[in-house]
Amino acid sequence: MNASALSLRAIPFDAVSAVGVATQLLTERHRENLAGLATSMHMPRRTIVYREETLARWIFMIADGVVKSYRDLPSGKRCIVGFLFRGDVFGLAENGQFVNSTQTVTRATVYRIPVDALKDLLRRDPDLQLRFLCKVTHQLREAQRHTIGVSRRTTAGKIALFLKMLERDGHWHADRSAPRSIAVPMTRADIADYLGISAEAVSRCTSRLVRRGIVEFPDRYHVRILNPAELERLAAAM
Amino acid sequence: MNASALSLRAIPFDAVSAVGVATQLLTERHRENLAGLATSMHMPRRTIVYREETLARWIFMIADGVVKSYRDLPSGKRCIVGFLFRGDVFGLAENGQFVNSTQTVTRATVYRIPVDALKDLLRRDPDLQLRFLCKVTHQLREAQRHTIGVSRRTTAGKIALFLKMLERDGHWHADRSAPRSIAVPMTRADIADYLGISAEAVSRCTSRLVRRGIVEFPDRYHVRILNPAELERLAAAM
DNA sequence: CGTACCGTTGAGCAGGCTCAACCGCTGTGG
DNA sequence: CCACAGCGGTTGAGCCTGCTCAACGGTACG
Numbered sequence: 001m002n003a004s005a006l007s008l009r010a011i012p013f014d015a016v017s018a019v020g021v022a023t024q025l026l027t028e029r030h031r032e033n034l035a036g037l038a039t040s041m042h043m044p045r046r047t048i049v050y051r052e053e054t055l056a057r058w059i060f061m062i063a064d065g066v067v068k069s070y071r072d073l074p075s076g077k078r079c080i081v082g083f084l085f086r087g088d089v090f091g092l093a094e095n096g097q098f099v100n101s102t103q104t105v106t107r108a109t110v111y112r113i114p115v116d117a118l119k120d121l122l123r124r125d126p127d128l129q130l131r132f133l134c135k136v137t138h139q140l141r142e143a144q145r146h147t148i149g150v151s152r153r154t155t156a157g158k159i160a161l162f163l164k165m166l167e168r169d170g171h172w173h174a175d176r177s178a179p180r181s182i183a184v185p186m187t188r189a190d191i192a193d194y195l196g197i198s199a200e201a202v203s204r205c206t207s208r209l210v211r212r213g214i215v216e217f218p219d220r221y222h223v224r225i226l227n228p229a230e231l232e233r234l235a236a237a238m
Numbered sequence: 239m240n241a242s243a244l245s246l247r248a249i250p251f252d253a254v255s256a257v258g259v260a261t262q263l264l265t266e267r268h269r270e271n272l273a274g275l276a277t278s279m280h281m282p283r284r285t286i287v288y289r290e291e292t293l294a295r296w297i298f299m300i301a302d303g304v305v306k307s308y309r310d311l312p313s314g315k316r317c318i319v320g321f322l323f324r325g326d327v328f329g330l331a332e333n334g335q336f337v338n339s340t341q342t343v344t345r346a347t348v349y350r351i352p353v354d355a356l357k358d359l360l361r362r363d364p365d366l367q368l369r370f371l372c373k374v375t376h377q378l379r380e381a382q383r384h385t386i387g388v389s390r391r392t393t394a395g396k397i398a399l400f401l402k403m404l405e406r407d408g409h410w411h412a413d414r415s416a417p418r419s420i421a422v423p424m425t426r427a428d429i430a431d432y433l434g435i436s437a438e439a440v441s442r443c444t445s446r447l448v449r450r451g452i453v454e455f456p457d458r459y460h461v462r463i464l465n466p467a468e469l470e471r472l473a474a475a476m
Numbered sequence: 477c478g479t480a481c482c483g484t485t486g487a488g489c490a491g492g493c494t495c496a497a498c499c500g501c502t503g504t505g506g
Numbered sequence: 507c508c509a510c511a512g513c514g515g516t517t518g519a520g521c522c523t524g525c526t527c528a529a530c531g532g533t534a535c536g
Contacts, residue, residue: 011332011333012333013330013331013332013333013334013357014331014333015333015334015335016333016422018331025353025522041512055529071386073386073474074474074475075474075475079385079386079389081382081385081386082382092251092375092378093251094249094251094375094376094379095249095250095252095253095254095258096251096252096253097253099379099382100382103393105450109301119251122257122364122367122368122371123364123365123368124364125364126361126362126363126364126367127361129360129364129367129368129371130357130360130361130363130367133360133371133374134369134372136333136375136378136438137330137352137374138332139335139378140374140377141332142331142379143318143378143381143382143385144319144337144338146385147319147381147385147388148309148311148317148319150385150388150389150432150434151317151434152434153434153491153493153525154491155491163279164310179266187514187515188514188516189513189515191515192437196389196391197492198492198493198494198495199515200492200493200494200515200516200517201491201492201493203516203517204492204516204517207516208518214520220514220515226372230326235314235471236311236312236313237312261503287498349519359499369490371485373511388513391492391523393524402503424482425481425483426482426483427482427483435524435525436524436526437483438483438485438526439523439524439527440483441483441484441485442484442485442524444484453515458483458533462529
């Protein structure tokens, strides 16, 4: 087991030097302890990790790749509550059941930890537990930011905010050889379900952004921001 | 200090008998330990508890009343990320600063706990900390549900979901003498900012619900659900 | 008693949804 | 090797709903 891939990224409770940047919360010792409980799983893209309302015996941590957490509403509409990246945790249960379904967006490496064993470890190691508390708090704030993004009136504002989120959260797996090129690993339909708009609206809006010279798409799964100031303005505008 | 008012309500990780119902997470011992650190504060309605980006030295727990957590966007628009009720925690920091502003919606009793002292306590008492972890996880799920609500297309669906949330979360302070009458302590503008719609849309929609005989408003701050099935249908319909 | 603010309703407009067609790519089977 | 089906993405046409601006009544509070 390569424990160095076991990471927990978040902005700490306390003030640190770099503002607004997620850092690695785990020490080498923490990672070794967790690695003792974890099973590493490699998954091809579009693999269902688990389905909502099934028995939650494990907690998952992402070593690499992207996972989406979603719910299928009674109407048949799908709602993506979050994209999860390297250093994120998922699978926290309610009443012993998963609340969302999760599926890999890209090829992914995921660590699976039995929930009972993790609970024991957290009870024995309050310092490690505090880091998990920090991580969950971080994800709570991310969820709140997502809500703010979805409640934006204009489609352009939602898309702009979404691209900035990808730049912030997804840059750990971005292509290093092409600076300022951001990976967009999900489909347009995924983006639509995440932002609460139709896939057509996503497509129309990105096309307009391209025509206005604000961004460009080298290929379907990468975007380059040409005019950050204008994108920023769109994101800020209500 | 009346420690019995110190509560932490959430749905536990593990399976329990009553599904979907938040329960008290703290034992008497936990409450006493917390009470030793906490200062009780009584606040009139519309009191700012703290402002975003200020130094976060305390964590807050609600003994009674309703608090809103919000952010003012650059455009001047206000976005309410959540309403907080009895048994909720707020003030979890990022980089030593509060991320949102909070204000009381009703008269409220709030416990203020120094963050350093709480951290020490949580380090000494891993079992208590696990309960806080459960609580934050619960609030994360609430935030996700909120996102799903906001991404609903129709105003009627959003309002219906909002009323069901009030019925679920707010019933601890509902008027016992008028069964099935749900307290709506916030203004229409608050509801609008929470749901990401205009105050006019809230007003128009509630009027229509009244005309259709689905709900009635005995007064401005209470609602009675006359046709739960129809409301449910509206909430489910996309 | 006056003054705000909250809530409601109306008129007009714009933006996004729905339905539909079309293109390009991929994988599959004849 | 090619035909075809399926999916993801894009674009167009028309409709609908919620936003904006505006006016007005009621209530709470100084």
